[in-house]
């Protein structure tokens with residue numbers, strides 16, 4: 001949610017900022033802007049525009065229209081004030097000397113604004129960020145770092161800030177609290193950014209700033225300080241993935257590329273974790289004693305990551321005979337959850353920065369629980385604050401709608417369930433080994449599902465103009481339907497709902513009429529007959545039924561459904577990992593046929609760092 005990039009070096013900065021912002025646009029894309037120090041002008045030049053980054057790039061002629069070698073840039077997902085030129089970042093102080101880019105929310109901005117207005121400071125935008133620029137100027141007596149430091153004492157909320165002062169054009173200031181900020185180290189240049197994707201073209205040496213830290217970037221180095229302004233030495237990490245991982249590589253959309261990358265992503269997530277017929281987690285912080293004492297598991301997450309938790313609940317409870325609760329992170333923190341020292345809280349997050357999930361994690365720790373997180377982005381806040389981290393190793397996910405992160409989160413959670421079951425002795429050795437064999441076959445089986453995409457594309461072409469879609473299923477199929485439904489609505493803007501099939505008759509079936517599109521999910525063998533009964537019920541009321549089932553049940557399903565998509569047979573717990581591919585592809589093709597902006601759906605952003 002909002003992307004920040006800052007550069008200080010010897011090259012012309014504007015094209016570098018635009019390039020960096022293009023890699024961060026997934027974080028927000030309703031407006032963009034840059035501030036550059038120009039020697040010619042003897043001060044800051046600020047350009048910002050409503051709309052996609054391309055609008056700004058056109059205004060700046062790809063960066064050629066701005067002269068300077070130090071600057072900050074921003075791509076916005078509006079919180080305070082509608083997308084407009086004036087509300088775009090950078091926000092500048094009244095004198096035009098101090099420019100600020102911000103990701104997050106200043107919670108006490110109303111009070112701070114009133115305080116500054118009382119002191120005669122005029123405001124031009126509706127943003128909370130302008131308060132920061134004006135406040136820093138209010139404290140500014142010639143030392144910009146000191147002014148920032150004093151301002152931070154008054155500011156409440158979550159923020160990553162990039163600050164440029166015209167009086168100190170040989171430095172940039174970066175600040176981080178509860179929103180991500182990384183520093184990129186180069187030879188004669190340095191970067192700050194919301195995410196490594198913005199700097200990876202220039203450097204792989206990065207530092208993940210910690211909460212409360214400030215940094216001063218010059219051309220020759222970076223000095224970090226803790227919240228007491230004491231210098232701190234930071235460990236430099238080396239990013240180990242290639243730039244191509246964050247590029248489309250010939251695909252029309254990141255989402256499609258990421259759907260197709262899923263088999264490989266699963267190989268990365270699974271293969272190193274199965275050794276000599278056992279689940280193996282490197283540096284795993286939960287010992288067997290802890291696992292045996294565990295009284296309950298809470299899975300806490302948002303959106304698709306929450307849907308992974310829903311699948312996990314069915315799998316873990318069946319395997320462990322231990323209660324599992326799945327909670328939306330935004331609810332968890334206010335629901336006064338019942339946790340003990342023996343409750344394991346599993347936080348699932350692709351970005352590792354989702355504010356609701358982060359807050360839930362802190363609440364869980366405050367209440368004494370142990371927190372294990374399943375995270376994709378290395379070094380992210382959730383990863384760092386958890387007691388134990390399992391990375392999904394899916395590589396950078398750029399499309400706003402998650403696909404490969406979902407699949408790898410699910411695989412890691414399933415492996416964890418299997419490991420717990422083995423320790424607790426709630427799984428027979430034979431079933432354990434057979435399930436692990438199925439894990440090893442999963443990427444290959446998923447490849448065969450993805451190879452069948454022409455059929456899904458054809459079905460999408462038949463149904464893309466429907467205005468409402470239902471996903472029905474029981475148990476694991478219901479949990480999978482939740483994700484299928486979210487995928488469809490977020491990128492194609494078609495209203496859709498996922499229902500536990502047995503619940504339809506308690507009210508919702510009244511919405512089924514001639515031509516209503518129903519996705520019937522019937523992959524679970526032991527519930528197949530029940531699934532069929534529900535298909536018959538909706539068919540009898542005129543629905544068009546597209547079904548997903550296993551190859552062995554294709555024929556039975558085809559007797560009633562209008563079309564059947566199949567997945568290879570596998571053990572129960574892995575069925576959603578295969579079935580979901582059809583639903584992702586369907587959502588993708590429908591959105592394509594409806595002419596939607598697939599990678600950047602309206603009103604959304606990838607990393608949701610506001611409450």
Ligand code: F6R
Nearest residue numbers: 303304305349350351354401402
């Ligand atoms: C949907 C989607 C979102 C995220 C949710 C949580 O396609 O991507 O629903 O799953 O915002 O994000 P993370 O996993 O980064 O915490």
